[in-house]
Amino acid sequence: MRVSKDMISPDLRKGYYAGRLIAHLYHHQWFARFALNMARKFMAGKNTDGLVCEQRYIKIPGSASPLRIRIYKPEHVSGPLPAMLYLHGGGYMTNIPEMFAASFSAFIAAHPCIIVAPDYRKSVEAPFPAAFDDCYNTLLWMKENAAALGAVDEQFIVAGDSAGGGLTASVVLKVTDTNDVKIAFQIPLYPMIDDRQNTSSCLDSNAPVWDAINNRLGWELYLKGAASPTSPYAAPSRADDYSRLPPTITFVGSIEAFRDETVSYVERLREHNIPVAFREFEGAFHAFDYFFPKTEIAKQATSFLLQSYKEYVTRYFS
Known part of the structure; x- marks a missing residue:
């Protein structure tokens, strides 16, 4: 889908050229690696003001190095609290948890919870299944250490955005297969879940922030050396059975590359009568809420997300 400036929501148009620059920079693997290194350095x-923050390193089976995780808790709130595994976005190839501190603060303010965010391995350094293994094993670690965290150990929330939304869908898909952990609900925001890249919203996309070229590079790096056919744990759109998945919250922009795969994911969940809170925001491009949070449409998306989150905690959490 080709995107022109006049297709963009009026209050996002001022971000059109900045968004196209972001997309252009991430057309190149070297820039993804550079951005990752700069994020790590600076x-x-x-830590995040107003939250109790902690950093730990945990052992991941099959990995030579321990995994860095960040833990975020509310101040002056006693447990046990709901625990959320949050998986950040970045096309599977870049970014670190600290870049998403505003999201952690917003969730905790909306309803107190404990957030564990792994700095999972990125595809510029290690392809699938490295990131998936890091995220899945972090969830297992959360269950094993729930008492020490001050968290409820009966069930968990898994959330993430973009590639982190894809990892959310992947982790939840596996945990429903293994029954290792019970999931209260999931929040895969505008998830990157279809490596085939053949939907109308993705084909030839030139949308701001994330376009067809970014998407091709992201999947090439993530699936480098992976077996064929692609595992559903790498690309959840390839899964045959969604019937055991938990209640879901998500939203997507109408002009972004992941629009069609997100809508298809929602429709398949609803076919199995799985509760879904979903909104499509007209004229919004990828990660508009992250890059332009002060716009009215981003505020609407954030309000929908947090209100749905509060309702789901009340409805589905023990």
């Missing part, structure tokens, strides 16, 4: 370990 942001890793940075």
